[in-house]
Amino acid sequence: MEVTQISNRSTENFSIPKGETGYGRIFFYAGTLLVLLLVRFLSTVISQKQKRRKSEDGKEAAVGLEVIRGPKPFFIKFIGSAYHLLPLQETLNKTLKWHKLYGSCMKAIGVNHTALVVFSAEIAQSFLKSGDLGHLSKDKMPFYDIMRPFLGNGLLISEGTYWQTRRKVLMGSMNFQRLRSYTKLLNKHSKRFVNALEKLFVDKGVHPINVEINSSFLAIITEILTGVDMDEKDHNEVAEYHHHFQTWKDCLISRIEKPWCLLDSIWRWHPKYRAHNIAVAKMNLFAIRRLEDYKLKKENSLKVGEGLTSESYLNSGFEEDGNFRSTLDDLVDAGVSDVEIIHEINTLLFGGHETTATTIHFYFFMMALHPDFQEICRKEIDEVFENSAHTENETLTFDSLANLKYVERCLLETMRLYPSSFGYMRYLKKSLNIDYEGKNVEVPAGTDIVLVPWVIHRSPQYYQKPEEFDPDRFLPDQSAKRHPYSYLPFSAGPRNCIGQKFGMNEMKTVAAYVLRNFELSTTDKVEDVTLLPSITLTPERDYNFILKRRL
Ligand code: HEM
Helix, strand or coil: CHHHHHHHHHHHHHCCCCCCHHHHHHHHHHHHHHHHHHHHHHHHHHHHHHHHHHHHHHCCCCECHHHCCCCCCCCCCCCCCHHHHCCHHHHHHHHHHHHHHHCCEEEEECCCCEEEEECCHHHHHHHHCCCCHHHCECCCCHHHHCCHHHHCCCCCCCCHHHHHHHHHHHHHHHCHHHHHHCHHHHHHHHHHHHHHHHHHCCCCCCECCHHHHHHHHHHHHHHHHHCCCHHHHCHHHHHHHHHHHHHHHHHHHHHHHCHHHHCHHHHCCCCCHHHHHHHHHHHHHHHHHHHHHHHHHHHHHHHHHCCCCHHHHHHCCCCCCCCCCCHHHHHHHCCCCHHHHHHHHHHHHHHHHHHHHHHHHHHHHHHHHCHHHHHHHHHHHHHHHCCCCCEECCEECCHHHHHCHHHHHHHHHHHHHCCCCCCEEEECCCCEEEEECCEEEEECCCCEEEECHHHHCCCCCCCCCCCCCCHHHHCHHHHHHCCCCCCCCCCCHHHCCCCHHHHHHHHHHHHHHHHHHEEEEECCCHHHCCEEEECEEEECCCCCEEEEECC
């Protein structure tokens, strides 16, 4: 009995008291769970704090480029993914396919570093709007480097504070007053262009008009830059320049088509190496001659003050041109050296004629393909020409250009479908974070950024039925609805095109004169001519036109 009692007591001592058993278990497990949850909660809080601290300090929170997909690189590192771009006849279509396959951007192994190829307005904005000099560089990029023998350290490829200072000087030649002062010159060249077309189509035949377009746009930009009217001086020089420019472009394409030729040590053995150097030398000579013309003109104008008569000044072959100020005036006054001036002239001749000439070529082709849109443009142009408030002696005034709204919309739509600068690049000297499919991706310093307006402008994400030519997309309310970086023919941000306003005025004036004088049609269809990414967007052959005299 005793034993039993003891044993019962002991059992009572060591067993869980009745009635408390369930709660105890619950408390035990709940407590454990609570502790675990607390530990988990605290560790999450701590790790989030740490992450936040890390991302503030060293951006470790972001993921790297490994999350971004792209075509497989070639096994030879130097060639990387470049071979996917070839042949050039297929490159532009391939980029559209890649956009469908990879989305807003893709990774490619560039010629000597990793490249991020951007297909979306949102990601383009991250790079283009940055005012940080570390995000604006074009250093160490083979595609710009091969232009250096011609462009030197000109604005398009210079960088850092050198670029900043020079940009200020050159922006001065594109301010409102200066743009106004170019009106007379634009009218004069547009009339000459109409005469050249008239001569070409006197046989009522079918002709390409690209040579006439290029000569005209080259003459215009030369006069803006140097104050010299090349048609009066020596028209052949302009035609020769056009020829050398085409050779130069052709040589650069040969280098891009065979990426190993981007290495100077290999290129120097290429059969086109000599032709390239001659073309560059001849174009340099053109710029040097313009600088000499300018200096002579200045010297003569000083001599007028030293006793020479204005008559003898005029007899020296230079027309008195009132208050016209050329870009050379700006560069010389800013104390820029002769060598640097030549680099800037080369840069502005390149940037200021090829782009506008290409765009107006596509515009005339669009007008020829769409007689209904051509007619609306013509009606607007006739109204402007026939309103005395808009013309002086049959010449368009600067203010009248603002009334060519439909022409402007057609030009903008042309540049959407056919951006002459189909792609451009930046070299990141400093890392930059982007939002990629909801992830915070750090794009490291040393990455090439390739921005592709050709794809952005044709993305259904921003433009319904993107393949259709529809000028009304650029009605103010339509434009306001779109992402601001979904239209980038002139690039955007601190490194955008300095000549966009001038270029628009130039193209509007030329378009007005041509449509006022001719009805345009074509024997070609869009699909007849392949487009090449040839430095600028280039039709593989020139379009054919028929021009019928109106007035
Ligand atoms: C339809 C006409 C034009 C188009 C589509 C166009 C397009 C562009 C684009 C896309 C860029 C940026 C290129 C890059 O980042 O690599 C650019 C830059 C530039 N453009 Fe234009 N351009 C046009 C007309 C002009 C004209 C008329 C001039 C000269 C008067 C000019 C001079 C320049 C210069 C100097 C730069 C370099 C700016 C810098 O890096 O600070 N462009 N242009």
